[in-house]
Amino acid sequence: MKILVTGGAGFIGSHVVDAYVAAGHEVAVIDNLATGNEHNLNRDAQMHRLDLRDPAEVASVVSSFKPDVVNHHAAQAEVPKSVADPAFDAQVNLIGGINLLKASVDNGVRKLIFISTGGALYGEPDIVPCDEDHPVRPLSPYGTSKFCFEQYLGTFKRTFGLDFTVLRYANIYGPRQDFQSEEGRVIAIFASRMIAGKPVTIDGDGEQSRDMLYVGDVATANLAALDRGSNGTYHVSSGFDVTINELFRKLAILTGYKQQPSHGPRRRGDVYRIALDNTRAQRELGWQPAVSLEEGLSSTVDYFRQRVAAPSA
Ligand SMILES: NC(=O)c1ccc[n+]([C@@H]2O[C@H](COP(=O)([O-])OP(=O)(O)OC[C@H]3O[C@@H](n4cnc5c(N)ncnc54)[C@H](O)[C@@H]3O)[C@@H](O)[C@H]2O)c1
Incomplete structure (x- = not known):
C-alpha cells in the first residue's frame, strides 16, 4: 500500500x-x-x-x-x-x-x-x-x-x-533519540552521559516513574x-512503570558507570507516577510489546556507544 x-x-x-x-x-x-x-x-x-x-x-x-x-x-x-x-x-x-x-x-x-x-x-x-x-x-x-x-x-x-x-x-526510547534537545529524554541523556563519563543529574528524588x-x-x-x-x-505502552532511580541503576550497570548521581530540583508540572494500560491495543490491534526493558536498554546503550565514538555518523 x-x-x-x-x-x-x-x-x-x-x-x-x-x-x-x-x-x-x-x-x-x-x-x-x-x-x-x-x-x-x-x-x-x-x-x-x-x-x-x-x-x-x-x-x-x-x-x-x-x-x-x-x-x-x-x-x-x-x-x-x-x-x-x-x-x-x-x-x-x-x-x-x-x-x-x-x-x-x-x-x-x-x-x-x-x-x-x-x-x-x-x-x-x-x-x-x-x-x-x-x-x-x-x-x-x-x-x-x-x-x-x-x-x-x-x-x-x-x-x-x-x-x-x-x-x-x-x-x-531507543536508537536515534535526540539527547541534546531541550527536553532530551531521560534514557538518551543518561546513556550518552554515562558512556562519556560525564556527571548525571536526577530531577527530584528519582522515585518518580514513567512507562518506558x-x-x-x-x-x-x-x-x-x-x-x-x-x-x-x-x-x-509497556503497561508498567519504572522509577528514574531504577533506570539510572540499570544503565550504570550496562555502561560500567561508577559515579553517583547528583539530584536537582523536581521539575515543575511533571507527573509523579504514570503507566498506561495497553489491554485495548492487545485485544483490538493484536499488538503487544515484545522487547523487555533490559533488552531495549542494552540496544540503546550499544547505539549511544557508537554515537559517542563517532558523533557525526
Ligand atoms: N518521544 C516520545 O516519547 C513521544 C511520546 C508521546 C508522543 N510522541 C509523539 O511522537 C511523534 C514523534 O516524536 P519524536 O519523539 O520522534 O520527535 P522528533 O522531534 O524526533 O520527530 C518529529 C518530526 O516532525 C518534524 N516536524 C516538526 N515540525 C514540522 C512541521 N511543521 N512540518 C513538517 N515536519 C515537522 C521534525 O523535523 C521531526 O522529524 C510526535 O508526534 C510526538 O508528539 C513522542
Missing part, C-alpha cells in the same frame, strides 16, 4: 518508515527537518522537505503521491517549548495537522493514523496503570493540542468519512494500525 509518513526523519517516525518499507509498502515522507535528521531517513522512501503549516505544499504532495494511509508523526513534540510558546505549538500541531486532514479528504485517503500522547494527557492519573477512558486533564499546551486534534479526527470521520486510529504513546517503551515495539504497533483499530484510540 502507499503510505505517507509525516515526521519520517524524526526519532520515532524514521523507525516506522523502516518497518513500512521492510513490509513492502511504498512510502513517502513529509518533514521540514525542524528536529528530524536526514541521516535517519530510509533510502527507499521518497522525501518531501516541507512545513505542514503550508497548506498548498501539503496538498500538492498528497495529491501527487495519493496515499492509501497517512501516518502523522510530525509535531512540535517538546512540552517545555509548548509552555514557552503555546501559539507555535498550536500552529504546528493543530493548523499543520488540519492542513493534512483537509488534503487527505480531498484526495481519497482511506485512513489517518495519528500519534498522540498518553504521558501528557491525563495529568496525575487517578489509577496506575490508567486506561484510555481516564479523564483527560493536560498540564501543558502540548497535551491540549494533541487532545484537540483527536477531536478533529472524530469530526472528519463523521462529516467526511475519513477513518482514523489514534495511538497514544508512552515514553519512547522501546521504539521497535512502536514500529510494530504502527504496522498493526494499518488494517486494524478503525476509529479507535489505543495506548502504545
